[in-house]
Amino acid sequence: MAEISYDVLGIGNAIVDVLAPAEDAFLEAHGMAKGAMTLIDAERAEELYAAMGSGTEASGGSAANTVAGVAALGGRACFIGKVRDDELGSIFAHDIRAIGVDFHSAPATSGAPTARCLISVTPDAKRTMHTFLGACVDLGPEDVDEDLIAASAITYLEGYLWDPPGAKEAFIKAMGAARAAGRKVALSLSDGFCVDRHRDEFQDLVEHHVNLLFANEQEITSLYEVDDFNAAIKAVRGKCDIAALTRSEKGAVIVAGDEVHVVSAEPIDAVVDTTGAGDLYASGFLTGLSEGRSLPECGRMAGIGAAEIISHMGARPEVDLKALMKEKLG
Amino acid sequence: MAEISYDVLGIGNAIVDVLAPAEDAFLEAHGMAKGAMTLIDAERAEELYAAMGSGTEASGGSAANTVAGVAALGGRACFIGKVRDDELGSIFAHDIRAIGVDFHSAPATSGAPTARCLISVTPDAKRTMHTFLGACVDLGPEDVDEDLIAASAITYLEGYLWDPPGAKEAFIKAMGAARAAGRKVALSLSDGFCVDRHRDEFQDLVEHHVNLLFANEQEITSLYEVDDFNAAIKAVRGKCDIAALTRSEKGAVIVAGDEVHVVSAEPIDAVVDTTGAGDLYASGFLTGLSEGRSLPECGRMAGIGAAEIISHMGARPEVDLKALMKEKLG
Numbered sequence: 001m002a003e004i005s006y007d008v009l010g011i012g013n014a015i016v017d018v019l020a021p022a023e024d025a026f027l028e029a030h031g032m033a034k035g036a037m038t039l040i041d042a043e044r045a046e047e048l049y050a051a052m053g054s055g056t057e058a059s060g061g062s063a064a065n066t067v068a069g070v071a072a073l074g075g076r077a078c079f080i081g082k083v084r085d086d087e088l089g090s091i092f093a094h095d096i097r098a099i100g101v102d103f104h105s106a107p108a109t110s111g112a113p114t115a116r117c118l119i120s121v122t123p124d125a126k127r128t129m130h131t132f133l134g135a136c137v138d139l140g141p142e143d144v145d146e147d148l149i150a151a152s153a154i155t156y157l158e159g160y161l162w163d164p165p166g167a168k169e170a171f172i173k174a175m176g177a178a179r180a181a182g183r184k185v186a187l188s189l190s191d192g193f194c195v196d197r198h199r200d201e202f203q204d205l206v207e208h209h210v211n212l213l214f215a216n217e218q219e220i221t222s223l224y225e226v227d228d229f230n231a232a233i234k235a236v237r238g239k240c241d242i243a244a245l246t247r248s249e250k251g252a253v254i255v256a257g258d259e260v261h262v263v264s265a266e267p268i269d270a271v272v273d274t275t276g277a278g279d280l281y282a283s284g285f286l287t288g289l290s291e292g293r294s295l296p297e298c299g300r301m302a303g304i305g306a307a308e309i310i311s312h313m314g315a316r317p318e319v320d321l322k323a324l325m326k327e328k329l330g
Numbered sequence: 331m332a333e334i335s336y337d338v339l340g341i342g343n344a345i346v347d348v349l350a351p352a353e354d355a356f357l358e359a360h361g362m363a364k365g366a367m368t369l370i371d372a373e374r375a376e377e378l379y380a381a382m383g384s385g386t387e388a389s390g391g392s393a394a395n396t397v398a399g400v401a402a403l404g405g406r407a408c409f410i411g412k413v414r415d416d417e418l419g420s421i422f423a424h425d426i427r428a429i430g431v432d433f434h435s436a437p438a439t440s441g442a443p444t445a446r447c448l449i450s451v452t453p454d455a456k457r458t459m460h461t462f463l464g465a466c467v468d469l470g471p472e473d474v475d476e477d478l479i480a481a482s483a484i485t486y487l488e489g490y491l492w493d494p495p496g497a498k499e500a501f502i503k504a505m506g507a508a509r510a511a512g513r514k515v516a517l518s519l520s521d522g523f524c525v526d527r528h529r530d531e532f533q534d535l536v537e538h539h540v541n542l543l544f545a546n547e548q549e550i551t552s553l554y555e556v557d558d559f560n561a562a563i564k565a566v567r568g569k570c571d572i573a574a575l576t577r578s579e580k581g582a583v584i585v586a587g588d589e590v591h592v593v594s595a596e597p598i599d600a601v602v603d604t605t606g607a608g609d610l611y612a613s614g615f616l617t618g619l620s621e622g623r624s625l626p627e628c629g630r631m632a633g634i635g636a637a638e639i640i641s642h643m644g645a646r647p648e649v650d651l652k653a654l655m656k657e658k659l660g
Contacts, residue, residue: 021648052428056388086417087443088417
């Protein structure tokens with residue numbers, strides 16, 4: 001059996017975020033689904049960008065944020081994702097490497113530009129995302145190195161990968177390689193609408209292929225088409241080893257076989273921008289697992305990660321996460 | 331005489347900032363002059379960027395920040411500066427227009443990429459800047475539309491323009507056009523090292539061509555090669571109509587003929603990043619002037635603008651500046 005080189009290998013859409021404050025009226029005027037991630041084409045991306053206010057740019061992407069958080073917490077992390085050989089692609093590659101993540105995926109030399117996600121942050125700190133996938137559609141199974149997967153304790157996949165066809169194939173190949181090597185597979189359901197688009201396949205994944213599931217309340221109730229959170233807990237129980245189900249300020253519930261752990265949300269002064277909350281929740285949880293911690297402790301680390309990221313704009317940590325964790329956990 | 335269409339027309343280097351936190355040891359290890367702006371070539375830019383931590387990108391440029399602030403305060407603003415037709419150039423153009431500044435300069439279709447400024451922000455909130463001028467070196471007198479200048483009450487120029495030769499010619503042309511049309515010329519000295527590079531010419535400018543001068547303590551003492559601030563006040567008196575001299579937390583002194591106004595710094599909870607402090611100081615001051623306010627009031631508006639910008643990362647306002655000003659001034 002191959003040696004473990006990475007605690008977590010993430011595969012996801014490689015995206016640069018463009019963040020700008022917006023009023024609710026702006027979302028309404030432009031027919032934007034508040035709180036959701038909507039896929040858009042190049043033309044709509046130009047139209048929305050022209051309408052958005054002055055913004056800032058920061059590297060993003062769900063699984064990329066998660067492995068960036070793992071690395072920031074001292075875990076060994078690797079990322080597979082596709083950028084173009086353009087300016088935003090260089091920024092993405094720089095940032096993920098600078099935080100300590102191994103990133104070897106060759107940039108595309110032709111085709112669409114590096115993906116961008118236009119994020120409107122409303123005064124209630126909620127983010128509404130419109131993603132132009134760009135070069136992400138060029139990610140395919142050929143980008144998945146099975147030796148890397150075999151050398152990673154956990155392969156972490158974002159549900160968003162189910163959208164671009166090549167990425168879905170890459171996802172399936174990675175999942176198979178992980179299982180063949182006796183490694184664990186973690187999945188984030190990503191977004192309620194994403195679950196709607198792929199419900200049957202996601203149900204099958206969770207039941208037959210995934211060890212560790214991350215979902216928020218909206219995603220897990222959508223997955224099982226149930227009305228309330230308790231029904232969702234009941235539905236997911238036994239489907240995978242561990243399900244970490246988040247409920248924003250109401251904290252999270254971790255379901256693992258017969259165990260159920262309720263973990264309170266980490267207190268926070270002011271929520272500025274919720275972009276990346278779920279991603280950094282997963283960072284904390286996965287790092288806790290790789291350190292051999294108990295599930296409630298993993299949940300606590302997850303909550304601390306999420307609390308840091310929502311206290312400022314953008315989805316990558318702004319403080320020394322490792323030091324913060326040490327301070328909080330004692 | 332042409333009608334006034336703009337309160338302030340700014341001419342400056344069109345730059346995208348790349349901001350990342352850094353320790354003092356990082357500056358020392360890479361031979362970086364703390365607190366200063368150093369010009370670098372493409373090779374050094376790549377080397378420093380590779381060494382920098384994960385960052386965020388935001389539109390910047392000294393005079394560009396100033397006119398962005400004027401527009402945010404409700405003034406009529408226009409900007410002349412050169413980007414390339416690349417991704418960072420699109421971001422720069424988007425952001426300055428989105429905040430309400432007219433920006434018509436055609437992007438360069440060949441040559442160096444859009445300029446970037448690598449900004450290391452140390453824990454004391456000081457910023458150390460390394461600028462790759464890129465496409466800014468393509469700005470020339472042909473980009474200066476004399477009708478635009480004649481239609482602007484104040485033409486605001488940054489000292490940094492004296493570095494690229496074409497921009498210096500553009501500067502001189504703009505200054506001549508403003509004076510020929512009976513308009514005012516404002517100059518920011520930009521940076522102590524920039525003053526060192528061009529001292530004699532800047533002294534001549536201030537004495538013979540500039541109505542309104544912005545400088546911080548380091549810049550004005552460097553300009554007149556004096557040891558202390560009071561000597562600098564004495565030296566600049568009578569050289570131009572108004573000199574607004576800033577001293578960070580010690581506030582500012584406004585010298586206008588026989589008048590001297592001492593204005594306290596605006597109180598602030600925590601200084602996060604001083605990038606753009608001088609630029610937004612100028613925004614507040616110029617907007618106050620265009621509203622016909624007294625010099626102490628202009629100084630107060632300037633201080634409020636500076637205080638907002640140093641309370642967060644980046645050099646463009648993050649709140650509704652106009653509303654903030656109304657709240658503070660009553």
